[in-house]
Amino acid sequence: MINQRLFQHYGIDTNKDLKIKSRCPRPYDTILIDKQGSCFACECQSWLPQSIGNLQVRGLDDIIGSNVQKHLQGSIEDGTYRYCNENQCSYILSRSVLDDRPKRIEHLRLAIDDSCNLRCPSCRKSMIFHKDGSAYRLGMRLADKVNDWLYSYQHPIQVHIGSDGDPFASHVYRHFMEQTPERDNIKYSILTNGLMFKEFHSRVPNIIKNLKELGVSIDGATKETYEKLRLGGKWEKILEGLECMAEQKRKHGFRFILHYVVQKDNFHEMQEIIDLGERYNADRVWLNKIEDWGTMDDFSTQDIWNTADYFGHLDKLKQRIKQRGDRFIECPTLLK
Numbered sequence: 313m314i315n316q317r318l319f320q321h322y323g324i325d326t327n328k329d330l331k332i333k334s335r336c337p338r339p340y341d342t343i344l345i346d347k348q349g350s351c352f353a354c355e356c357q358s359w360l361p362q363s364i365g366n367l368q369v370r371g372l373d374d375i376i377g378s379n380v381q382k383h384l385q386g387s388i389e390d391g392t393y394r395y396c397n398e399n400q401c402s403y404i405l406s407r408s409v410l411d412d413r414p415k416r417i418e419h420l421r422l423a424i425d426d427s428c429n430l431r432c433p434s435c436r437k438s439m440i441f442h443k444d445g446s447a448y449r450l451g452m453r454l455a456d457k458v459n460d461w462l463y464s465y466q467h468p469i470q471v472h473i474g475s476d477g478d479p480f481a482s483h484v485y486r487h488f489m490e491q492t493p494e495r496d497n498i499k500y501s502i503l504t505n506g507l508m509f510k511e512f513h514s515r516v517p518n519i520i521k522n523l524k525e526l527g528v529s530i531d532g533a534t535k536e537t538y539e540k541l542r543l544g545g546k547w548e549k550i551l552e553g554l555e556c557m558a559e560q561k562r563k564h565g566f567r568f569i570l571h572y573v574v575q576k577d578n579f580h581e582m583q584e585i586i587d588l589g590e591r592y593n594a595d596r597v598w599l600n601k602i603e604d605w606g607t608m609d610d611f612s613t614q615d616i617w618n619t620a621d622y623f624g625h626l627d628k629l630k631q632r633i634k635q636r637g638d639r640f641i642e643c644p645t646l647l648k
Contacts, residue, residue, distance in 0.1 A: 313379070313380055313383060314326070314362060314380075314383070314395070315362060318361050318362065319361065319362075319395065321361075322358060322361050322397055323397075323399065324361070324395065324396070324397050325394075326394045326395060327394065328392065328393075328394050328398075329391070329392040329394065330391070330392060330393040330394075330396070330398060330404070331391055331392075332391050332393050332404070332409055333391060333411075334409040334410060334411035335388055335389065335411050335412065335413055336388055336393075336396075336403060336409050336410060337410055337412040337413065337414050338353070338354050338355055338360075338403075338419075339353040339354060339360065339381065339384050339385045339388055340353075340385060340388075340412075340413060340414045340415075341412075341414035341416070341417055341418040341419055342354060342355050342417070342418070342419040342420075342421065343372070343375070343376065343417055343419070343420055343421070344356070344357060344421040344422075344423060345367055345420070345421070345422055345423065345424055345454065345458065346423045346424065346476070347423060347424050347425060347426060347447065347450070347451060347454075347476065348366070348368075348450075349366045349367040349368040349369075349424075349450070349454055350363040350365075350366050350367075351363060351364050351365050351366065351367060351372075351375050352364065353381050353384055353385075355419065355421055355472075356400070356401070357423070358397060358400055359396060359397045359400055359401040360384065360395055360396055360397070361397070362380065362384060362395060363380075364378050364380040364381040364384070365378050365380070365381075367454055367457055367458075368450075368453075368454075371457075371461070372457075372458075372461045373461070376417055400603070402600075402644050402645065405644050405645060405648045406644035406647075406648070408644075416467050417465075417467075417469060418467075418468065418469055418470065419469070419470050419472060420458070420462075420469060420470070420471045420472065421472040421475070422455075422458065422471065422472065422473050422474075422485075422488070423475050423476040424451050424454045424455060424458075424476075424484060424485075424488075425442060425447075425448075425451040425476065425477045425482045425483075425484035425485055426440050426442075426476045426477040427440055427441045427442045427443075427477045427478070427481055427482040427483065427484065427485075428440060428441070428477045428478045428481055428482075428505070429441070429478060429481040429505070429507060429508065429544060430478070430505055430507070430542055430543060430544045430545055431543045431544055432531065432541060432542055432543060433541065433543065433607060433608055434531070434541070434573055434575060434602055434605070434607065434608070435605065435607060436607050437607050439544070440477070441481070442482075442483065442484065443483050448483065448484065451482075451484035452484055452487060454484075455484055455485075455487055455488035455491070456491070458488065459488065459491050459492050459493065462492060462493055462495070462498060463493045463495075465497070465498075466497065467497060468497050468499075469497060469498055469499070470498075470499045470500065470501060470524055471492070471498060471499070471500050471501070472500075472501045472502075472503070473485055473488070473489065473500060473501070473502050473503070473519075474502055474503035474504055474527075475503050478504050478505050478507075478508065479502050479503075479504050480504055480507075480508035480509055480511070480512040480513075481505075481507075481508055486512065486515070486516075489516040489518075489519045490515065490516060492518065492519070494518045494522075498522060499522050499523070499524040500519050500522055500523050500524060501523070501524050501525035501526070501527070502519070502523065502525075502526050502527065503527040503528075503529065503571070504526070504527070504528055504529070505528065505529050505530075505542065505545065505550075506528040506529075506530065506550050506553035506554060506557065507545055507546075507549050507550060507553055508553075509528075509553045509556055509557060510552055510553050510556040513556070513560065520560060520564060521564060523560075523564060523566040524566055524567065525566055525567040525568075525569065526557060526560075526561070526566055526567070526568050526569070527569040527570075527571050527598075528553070528554070528557065528568075528569070528570055528571065529571045529572075529573070530542070530550060530554075530570055530571070530572060530585070530588075531572060531573050531575070531578055532547075532578055532581065532585075533578075533581040533584030533585040533587070533588050534547075534581060534584065535547035535548075537577060537578050537581055538550065540577060541575070541577060541578060554588075554592045555592065557592070558592045558593050561593065562593075567595045567596070568592075568593065568594045568595050569594060569595060569596045569597070569598060570585065570588065570589045570592075570594050570596070570597045570598070571598045571600070572585045572597065572598065572599045572600070573600055573601075573602050574599050574600065574601050574602060574643075574646060575602040575614055575616075576613060576614050576616050579616060579622055579625055580621075580625055582599060582625055582628075582629050583625075583628060583629070583632065585597060585599070586632060586640075586641060589640070590640075594640075595640075596639065596640055596641075596642060597640060597641050597642070598642045598643070599629075599641070599642070599643040599646055600643070600644075600645050600646075601617070601645040601646055602614055626646065629641070629643065629646070630647075
């Protein structure tokens with residue numbers, strides 16, 4: 313039932329006992345579907361990497377409530393969290409694990425296509441773009457299966473689109489968004505690099521009208537840094553995208569979030585990305601420490617976390633957080 317080698321790969325000790333009193337709702341209310349159709353009972357595969365079923369061979373109604381899912385839920389009930397990756401889960405790292413036991417699925421996270429119009433070094437080694445071939449055909453089948461399930465699902469649910477690829481660059485995601493049912497019980501969240509939002513948002517009015525949250529990944533606050541880290545992106549175009557997103561937020565009222573991966577070449581612009589968030593009326597700016605996804609030739613060059621220069625900028629960040637006195641700035645992996 314449980315793939316121990318998988319947990320060893322992620323460095324997860326399944327004999328641990330974290331003694332967490334709160335009961336995280338994610339293994340109860342969340343399903344994540346990856347590009348192979350594997351389903352996970354968490355919002356991030358690396359936080360809880362055990363698959364609970366595969367959409368290629370089983371329907372979602374059969375996968376939800378499976379014996380594997382119930383077994384994983386047991387590790388939450390007893391407080392051990394023995395299958396969770398305490399070194400990556402932002403809830404555990406920030407000691408902000410929620411305490412709830414939802415009775416049904418409330419979040420569906422789609423990671424069914426990794427097509428993107430950028431090739432950021434922190435994410436991938438080359439451009440990935442599927443518009444034909446086996447990966448494209450599988451992605452389209454998964455998109456249709458999810459939409460079929462959504463047509464019959466009667467309870468409130470939030471569908472999260474993106475995280476592995478860009479929703480507006482991907483033919484699979486654009487197909488999904490154009491075909492997804494227009495129902496009052498379905499809300500959406502999108503994570504995008506923002507470069508194609510202005511061009512394509514008008515083609516999916518149902519999504520935009522029912523959008524609960526829009527996140528944009530932007531790893532530079534100046535033209536030089538942005539175009540160095542977001543390979544294929546243009547600074548002028550992302551600013552146009554941010555302006556369009558801010559305009560749509562004013563019209564539709566969704567939450568607008570900037571995501572910033574802190575690394576060697578941009579940690580000196582943490583203040584500037586916060587300024588950018590304020591300029592475009594973002595609701596929050598998330599700063600996360602870069603992780604090793606195996607895409608860099610020498611990840612050790614990113615080890616700036618014990619340098620005086622980094623600590624100086626981190627101190628300024630802490631002061632900014634204190635001055636604001638709210639949750640506009642979130643950076644749990646930087647402060648752990």
